[in-house]
Amino acid sequence: MPALSPTMEMGNIGAWSKKVGDKIEPGDVLVQIETDKAQMDFEYQDYGYLAKILVEEGSKDVPIEKEPQVEVEVETEQPTQQTESAQTIAQSVTKTDRIFASPVARMLSKEHNIPLETIKGTGPKGRILKEDVNRFLTTRQEQKPQVTEEKAAPQKKAAPAQTPTPAQTPVQAAYTDIPNSNMRKVIAKRLTEAKTTTPHYYLTSNVNFDAILKLRADLNASANGKFKLTVNDLIVKAAACALRAVPAVNSSWNDEYIRQYHHADIAIATSTPTGLITPIVTSVDTKGLETISSEIKSLAARAKENKLMPHEYQGGSFAISNLGMYHITSFSAIINPPHSAILAVGTVEPKLVPDSTSEKGFSVINSLTFTLSADHRVVDGATGAQFLSALKSYIENPMSMLL
Template identity: 50%
Template sequence: MLSGSLVRNVRHGIAVTKSLQVSGGTITAKRANLYPLISRMARFYATKKEYPPHTILNMPALSPTMTAGNIGEFQKSIGDKIEPGDVLCEIETDKAQMDFEQQDEGYLAKILIESGAKDVAVGKPVAVTVENAEDVEAFKDFSIEDSAPETTETPKEQPKEAKEEKADVTAEAETAKTETKEATAVHDDRIFASPIAKKMAEERGVNLSQIRGSGPNGRIIKVDVENFKPERPAAPSNKAAAAATSPAASAKDAAAAGTYEDLPLSNMRKIIASRLTESKQINPHYYVSVAIDVEKIVRLRTALNSIADGRYKLSVNDLVIKAVTAALREVPEVNSAWMGDFIRQHKNVDISMAVATPSGLITPVIRNAHSLGLREISNMAKDYGHRARANKLKPEEYQGGTFTISNLGMYPVDQFTAIINPPQACILAVGTVSENVIPDKTSEKGFKVAPIMKCTLSADHRVVDGAMAARFTTALKKIMENPLELLL
């Protein structure tokens, strides 16, 4: 809230901009006795028309990567009282759906952006609130234009290019006057042109003999070269044109005859496209694969679930997360991030778990996974997966992470590679469990049929060398093929 003296100043017509500095939709108080103001609100703008004291509510940045958001249904109507903590509307960010909560009490005077609006830029005015209910009526015709501060236009400085152009023309005119006496005759074997015109013609590949000069005694100047348009070759006959364009026209007609649907991009899909394209272009990816016999880990899962008594239900993915956590503790170099000028090696293991949602991929983070048991990991993974698909995750639940796991084991995908999630150095792609014939020295036949899971590590070579990646995948294989080590 503003101090009482400042509010009185506003009501008495004193310019508020003397006490507040508006920058990018945020407010910075210049007086030490003012309370801090939240960045998503612009307090008491000086506007082009006279309005009672009011607050402009701007589109907030609800995540570090958010540049725009979609506005859901408004929970308040014009004239409704707003208490601190009340939800004004829902906002769909690039990762989730979040509530736009209010910090101050007041009354909703005007909705500037209606429900359902898409790609509303961060900082754009969304609504107006007032302190007194009797001031609501004054904002009936209030618009976004009225929310902009009134500015005094100053004469624009002449562009640098215009100055240079003017200087060139002046210099050329003076040169033309000086050389008029010398260049009084035009010979058949010589073309008179200014130095600037000659240089420009050479750069553009223009033959000066094709240009008619407008300078003194027919001299070619800069303007003549700029205005010169070479003659175009004669257009082909209608039959020839039709023959030449018929293949393209046929292809266009064929495309038009096809059936397709153009799907709009969600904010999440835009962010995914931007970040993963950047990752693939900048991070030097390489891949290390390993085939793991998961017979013992499948048996362990079955045994533990049989005694769960409804307290938990472990999945193979839960055991993979626990095994990856243990392997990262053995090879901590893989649990690192590229920070530009240095490499950050994390002491805690925060596993980013890739979850597919209708609008795109999101990676909720199981924090301090190294200190959690299988039951805790399982319950957290299920909760995050459910809320991720419902767009109900909080920013702190999907930001950060030190290592990512992408598991397509629920699909018939034997093996795949994944793109690193920067600034992390690695991501593990987990395929399905399939029956394979493998060597077995203990068997009379010399082989056996075993459930095999193929895992592929994508690593950033700036952080993790090949030997490090090999040590990690070896440790992971050892732990998953002897899952009782997870108890140690």
């Protein structure tokens, strides 16, 4: 199993695009592999014929190898010899004493202390499958001698009649065990490492959101249906401008140096049916709102369909997590390494504020709460405060970020 992403430790085997005996050339798609983040086509980079498939379609949690090789035997084509037919090469594979079994079958046989050589495999080339192990267990259970219940001795006195009881209600299971996907395992591992090894601190700021809501309404009205900006699109742009103003936050930690990025590559936390993923909008500081909005929509759609390419969700220099649509007032997010900060966005709420120009002495504004989680190794408290101050300025004076 090849490592198709830096965080990948195991993968699932999807559909094989080639069958035993097929000729393979560089660039041919050999098999689909489900990584911790997406499902990808694995392309073979040599000439030859597929001689044997060692890991069957649908196999789960196949560990990666240090060298990027799929578990498949390929009979290499010799350029100086006449090419044999696919059928001849498929039949010429040398037989060994190795017992072929799926990972699940091996696990079950080990769990029940069953030697693999005692099980007859029904898979390709006699491969032992999970069903073969279960069939063996069932047969063994049926062959066990039945214990005959001893006949009770006759009673001298009949026992008193018992009052019949109503039929018992079937007992409902108390819980359901849901297997962890590769993505969920990686999320758990990475966030645990981030929370335990990165010295987080948190800063919170409330901003007046009236001006940016008005700008969004005006821009959408002038677009005549060509595009429709979201609140999040404007927040992403404002964050990029703030990163440009306070570049120390647009950085990552290394034991020997701090890497400061020249552009704001912002990862947008996106919920999918299989877990959280962070597709990246690159160079947000150089792009207009229409482009930013289009790219966010495209990345989010493909993330939910599990179709992102590795370069679209790996890396980045900063992250934003927005839960405002769920009416969350405020929250603190966990930093996603190698980023040094993540911005948590709450919901827009009405708020009373003092207003000397009003007859009532107060007015109602639309308020929003930002919470910055920062890595104290990279971003000092004062630097984090400067970033939130710059962000507040762009949000409350949004025309300045369009200049």
